Amino acid sequence: MNKSQLQTKIFLGTASGVLIARSVTYSDTWILLPIGIAVWWAGTHKRQLSDYLFFSFSLSIAFWFARINWVTLVGIDAYIGLAFLMSIIYGSFGYLMYKVRNLPLPFISYGLIFISMEALIDYFPFGGFPWGKLAYDSADAPWANLMSYGSSPLVSAAVLLIAALMIPSLGFLLQKAFSASLVFVISIAAFNLFLIDLDQSDKKESGKIDIAIIQGSVPRSGLLFNEQKMEVLKYHIKETDNLLELNQKNYDAILWPENSIDVDPFSNKEAGILVEDLVKKYKKPLISGAVVQKANGLSNSVLLWEPKDAKVIDSYEKNRLVPFGEYIPFRNLIGNYVNRFELIPQDFIPGSRSNNLRVNNTLISPIICFEVAWNSSLIEQIKEGGQLISVHTNNATYAFSDQLEQQFMITRMRAMETGRDIVVTSTTGISAHINRNGEVLWASKEFVPQSKIVTASLYSDLTPAVKYASIIERLSLFGFVIPFIILLITYVRRKI
Numbered sequence: 001m002n003k004s005q006l007q008t009k010i011f012l013g014t015a016s017g018v019l020i021a022r023s024v025t026y027s028d029t030w031i032l033l034p035i036g037i038a039v040w041w042a043g044t045h046k047r048q049l050s051d052y053l054f055f056s057f058s059l060s061i062a063f064w065f066a067r068i069n070w071v072t073l074v075g076i077d078a079y080i081g082l083a084f085l086m087s088i089i090y091g092s093f094g095y096l097m098y099k100v101r102n103l104p105l106p107f108i109s110y111g112l113i114f115i116s117m118e119a120l121i122d123y124f125p126f127g128g129f130p131w132g133k134l135a136y137d138s139a140d141a142p143w144a145n146l147m148s149y150g151s152s153p154l155v156s157a158a159v160l161l162i163a164a165l166m167i168p169s170l171g172f173l174l175q176k177a178f179s180a181s182l183v184f185v186i187s188i189a190a191f192n193l194f195l196i197d198l199d200q201s202d203k204k205e206s207g208k209i210d211i212a213i214i215q216g217s218v219p220r221s222g223l224l225f226n227e228q229k230m231e232v233l234k235y236h237i238k239e240t241d242n243l244l245e246l247n248q249k250n251y252d253a254i255l256w257p258e259n260s261i262d263v264d265p266f267s268n269k270e271a272g273i274l275v276e277d278l279v280k281k282y283k284k285p286l287i288s289g290a291v292v293q294k295a296n297g298l299s300n301s302v303l304l305w306e307p308k309d310a311k312v313i314d315s316y317e318k319n320r321l322v323p324f325g326e327y328i329p330f331r332n333l334i335g336n337y338v339n340r341f342e343l344i345p346q347d348f349i350p351g352s353r354s355n356n357l358r359v360n361n362t363l364i365s366p367i368i369c370f371e372v373a374w375n376s377s378l379i380e381q382i383k384e385g386g387q388l389i390s391v392h393t394n395n396a397t398y399a400f401s402d403q404l405e406q407q408f409m410i411t412r413m414r415a416m417e418t419g420r421d422i423v424v425t426s427t428t429g430i431s432a433h434i435n436r437n438g439e440v441l442w443a444s445k446e447f448v449p450q451s452k453i454v455t456a457s458l459y460s461d462l463t464p465a466v467k468y469a470s471i472i473e474r475l476s477l478f479g480f481v482i483p484f485i486i487l488l489i490t491y492v493r494r495k496i
Contacts, residue, residue, distance in 0.1 A: 013058025021066035030141035037163035056094025070401035107164040109483035116480035126323035139412040142195035148463040153476035229262040258289035276310035297349035317351025354380040387458040
C-alpha cells in the first residue's frame with residue numbers, strides 16, 4: 001500500500017465515521033448510517049490486513065471524537081481518554097473482519113461480529129458505554145420499527161443488511177451493469193417499504209394517567225451548576241406552583257427530574273420541609289429525583305412521596321452510574337493528578353434492584369439519565385409489571401450540546417422497544433411525553449422553566465424484545481463465534 005492509498009483509506013474511514021456519528025444531529029439523516037457502513041466495508045473487503053486496520057481505526061477515531069464531543073464540558077482529558085478507549089474497541093473490529101474475509105457470504109460474518117461488538121459495550125469499559133449503537137440513531141428510520149421485535153441487535157442487523165446491499169449496487173453501477181444494479185436498488189427499497197408498513201398499531205390500553213411534568217431549570221449550566229443546590233430545589237417548587245396553582249385539569253402525580261432535590265431531604269431540615277409543604281399543598285404524589293446520603297456513599301434516587309403524610313414510601317436507586325461523573329474508577333491512583341475530581345469527594349453507590357413505583361393503581365418504571373442506554377434494569381421493570389416509564393434526567397452539565405439530542409433519540413427508541421409511553425422530566429430540557437411508537441407528543445424548550453400536564457397511556461402487554469430479552473442478548477453477544485467456528489472447520493478440513 002503506497003502513501004496515496006494509505007491517505008485515501010484514512011480519509012474514507014474518517015469520512016465514514018463522521019457520517020455515522022452525525023446521523024443523529026440533523027433531522028431525517030438516518031440514511032447516513034448504512035452509507036457510512038457501506039463505505040467502510042467496501043473500502044476494506046478482500047484487501048490486506050493494513051487496509052482493514054487503517055480504515056477501521058480511522059473510522060472509529062472519527063466516530064467517537066465526533067459522537068461524544070460533549071464530554072469536553074467535563075474535561076478535555078476525559079474526552080480524549082474515553083474517545084480513544086472506545087476507538088480501540090471499535091477499531092479492533094477491523095482485525096476480526098480480516099480473519100473472516102474469505103468465508104462464504106463474508107458480509108454476514110462482518111455483521112455478526114459487529115453486532116457482538118455492540119453487545120460487548122453494554123459491559124465494557126467501566127461497566128459499559130453503549131452510547132454509540134447504530135440503533136440509537138434510528139428513531140425516525142424505517143428500521144426503527146424492528147426495535148419492538150428484536151431490540152437494538154435486530155435494528156443494527158437491518159442497517160448492516162442495507163449497507164451490504166448498497167455495495168454491489170454501486171459496484172454494478174460503476175461497471176455500467178445498470179440492470180444488475182437496479183435489482184439491488186429495488187431490494188433496498190422493498191425492504192424499507194416492508195419495514196415502514198410493519199405493524200406498529202397500538203395495543204389495547206390498560207388505562208391512562210395524568211402526569212404533571214416539571215422542568216424547573218437551574219441557575220447555571222456546566223459542572224458547577226450544583227453549587228446552588230437549594231436554588232435548584234426552589235426553582236422546581238416555583239415552577240410547580242406556576243403550573244398547578246391555577247390549574248383546572250385533574251392530574252394524578254407530579255414528576256420532578258434528577259437532582260431536583262440535590263440536598264438530602266432527610267438530613268437537611270430546610271430541604272425536607274420545603275418538599276413536604278409542597279406535597280401537602282397539592283395533595284398529590286410527588287416522584288422526584290434526589291441525592292441521598294447513605295452510610296456507604298451517596299445514592300442517586302427517585303423518591304415517591306405520598307400525599308397523606310408527605311413522607312417517602314418507596315424509592316428507586318440508580319443502577320448504572322457514570323464513571324468519572326458519579327464515581328471515580330481507580331480513585332486512589334488518579335485522584336492526586338486530576339484536581340477536578342475534588343468535585344466528587346465521595347462515590348455514589350449503585351442500586352441493587354430494579355423497582356417500580358406504584359401511584360394509585362399504576363406501576364411506573366423510573367430510570368435515571370445515563371441508564372436509558374441500557375437494557376437490564378428497564379427490561380426487568382417492565383417484566384415486573386411496569387406500565388409507564390419515567391425518565392428523570394439532569395442535562396445541566398451538557399446544556400446546548402449534542403448530548404441532549406442523542407439521549408432523547410435513545411429514549412424514543414426505548415419507548416418502541418418496550419411498547420410503553422415515556423414521560424421525561426429534565427432540569428433544563430428536554431422534558432417530554434413520548435408514546436409507545438416513539439412519537440414525540442410534547443417536548444419542552446431547552447434551559448427555560450417549562451412544564452405541562454400530559455395524559456399518558458398505560459400498557460401491560462410485553463413486546464417480543466422484552467419477552468425474549470435474555471435470548472436476544474445471548475445470541476447477539478456470542479454471534480461472533482459462528483464465523484470463527486466455520487473458519488476453524490475450514491482450517492481443519494484443509495489440514496486433513
